[in-house]
Amino acid sequence: MREVLGVRLWSRQVEILEAVRDHDEAAVASCHGAGKSFVAADVVLWFLCAHRPAIVITTAPTDRQVKGILWKEIRLAHQRATYPLGGRPLTQELRFADDWWAWGFTAPDYDPNRFQGYHEAHVLVVVDEAAGVSEEIYEAIDGILSGEHCRLLMIGNATDPTGRFGRSWRTPGVKTIRISAYDTPNFTTYGITEADIAAGTWEQKITGPLPYPKLVTPAWVAKRYRRWGPTSPMYLARVLGQFPEAGANTLIPLSWVEAAQRRQLEPGNPNVLGVDVARYGDAETVICHRRGPVFRIYLVATRENTVQTSGRVAVALRETGAAQAQVDEVGVGAGVVDNLEAARKPVMGLNAGAAPRDRERFANARAEWYWGLRERFETGDIDLDPADEELAAQLSSLRYRYTARGQIEIESKDEMKKRGLASPDRADAVMLASAEQPVRKGAVPKHPAW
Ligand SMILES: Nc1ncnc2c1ncn2[C@@H]1O[C@H](COP(=O)(O)OP(=O)(O)OP(=O)(O)O)[C@@H](O)[C@H]1O
Ligand SMILES: [Mg+2]
Known part of the structure; x- marks a missing residue:
């Protein structure tokens, strides 16, 4: 050679x-x-x-x-x-x-x-x-x-x-x-370990040029460590070269997410927006635009108040021609729903904590909607942006479990944060856009098939 x-x-x-x-x-x-x-x-x-x-x-x-x-x-x-x-x-x-x-x-x-x-x-x-x-x-x-x-x-x-x-x-x-990335020459030449990436001390260790500047770099890994989280399947696969463990109650396996990224489907109906409104300082407000099986992150914004977010949604509705905005109405999201309703925009407030349609199987609406999203992946009925690494990382990090009553429950955002993962705001926006015939707050299904 x-x-x-x-x-x-x-x-x-x-x-x-x-x-x-x-x-x-x-x-x-x-x-x-x-x-x-x-x-x-x-x-x-x-x-x-x-x-x-x-x-x-x-x-x-x-x-x-x-x-x-x-x-x-x-x-x-x-x-x-x-x-x-x-x-x-x-x-x-x-x-x-x-x-x-x-x-x-x-x-x-x-x-x-x-x-x-x-x-x-x-x-x-x-x-x-x-x-x-x-x-x-x-x-x-x-x-x-x-x-x-x-x-x-x-x-x-x-x-x-x-x-x-x-x-x-x-x-x-x-x-x-x-x-693993940690075995590659841009790391080993300067003795850079995962601990250095975690502590942010890696930059001080690089005292000369990178021996192979085109191979994976510490800067690339540091960014993914922060954004994806060190326990995410994306980090395991793309940084450590490790297969994600089977049977970890992964909601949507990374392989399904990647298949959705490779898939090219025709945009169709419904044409709707899913809106996840940021609740904390570092969380993001995300708007997902869905046309039938094609889901794309339309906008990501940080540190905006509910008036600004409502304006963003109104503009997104106009620009995309979406028939409806499906907005997470828990916490500050309620203000966004109120503003949009007052402005006579087509808005549907979704309460993830509300009762699901199928109360036997699911602990709450969030679990039911996420399970519906999982089934889209399983049946090949979803097309995602191949370049959206962050969405892929978030979707593949979600876990589910069973309650004492045997109902499916999805890990909460707070629990994910404790596992060192990013807040799954993009994943939530996709889930909200995918939720079909959601039950309005307080509404009780009249008919089992409704
Ligand atoms: N020995 C080498 N000398 C010079 N350049 C190299 C060498 N090995 C790889 N590169 C360059 O480094 C970059 C990354 O390499 P490559 O695409 O082969 O990695 P990969 O392991 O296939 O990555 P991926 O997992 O993203 O597919 C490329 O631009 C490639 O041309
Ligand atoms: Mg390659």
Whole structure:
């Protein structure tokens, strides 16, 4: 790699190379920005150039990830090479001969016919963002890995312990590697630990340049530590490279949240706003705009009074054409509901502490609405902004439990704060926008199906 591709790899990247050289199947789960995709690109070029005939197949959950990440790195590595490798890498293909090529595909490109008859060649399959690739694609991949010299490299974030990637850690014979941000060179060079991030002393320790400025940095981690909270599944997966524990009564697993971020659905009805009004100084007032299954955070504001918040909602109603604002009316939210009602705006006050429709199953309306939101994720009926990390962190941190009477209850905001998590204001706004046919304050359902 050093001599031909002209790269300087750090120790765990070398470990990944050795894993592919020595094992049929290797899985690497790491923090964000550990250099997995970078080294995978080098592996693709090495395998292709060092074997003939050879076939290299790469995939990832989305088109953007195939073309914009791994194949971008492959093109850059090919250009950077100190020795002419031959061929010319295209957006998702590098071809030397008919029996000697590399190709990147996503699920829509997948064609079972194209996956036949590779059995004689040297075959390498690289799966990037491996936690998000479907079981169907893995089955197709297994079908081509039956020859004498076959290698599978899966790299990704530790977001889903249940899929093929996550199960690798419990599958005999798979070489597994886990990399925490605290193992990476921008941390180890200066001895920066999680305690330094927690205490805010990390900045003083950085006495020179970062050895790999493009790899994950202490500044990036410090921000996530504060915003997501060190016990959040997002922090575990994206900073520590650890799979979230199963059975922790997680309301919405991170893997479901990520699937919703990848999904693209048609906006529809209802067209409504969900408004979570800040109750404390550091909490945020959040407006979520929902059009059928498509939910987007429309506005986040801090330190505003109820008059200002009411104005924000009125403007949001006008700009989005939403039919109704569904406003959390507990505490200061009540003032916002009153103001909007006085201004004759379409507003529905939602009281999370009120009785649910299904009193057998749920402790309160908050639990019922959140459970309804969970079911949207479970059935694939929700599309979220792929760039909204904070919303993803909040949604995946929520927990539920059962009361003594066996009803479902959602952990309160105060309890979440005690666990070192951020106030789930964005998640609440999404939940409020998702709540359908909510029961008005004091209202008792007249009909069980109402
Ligand atoms: N050895 C290296 N030398 C120089 N640059 C590197 C090296 N390794 C990685 N990089 C750069 O660091 C950045 C992060 O690397 P990369 O995207 O491979 O990380 P990743 O582990 O795949 O992250 P993610 O979890 O976000 O997918 C990229 O810009 C990449 O080009
Ligand atoms: Mg990557």
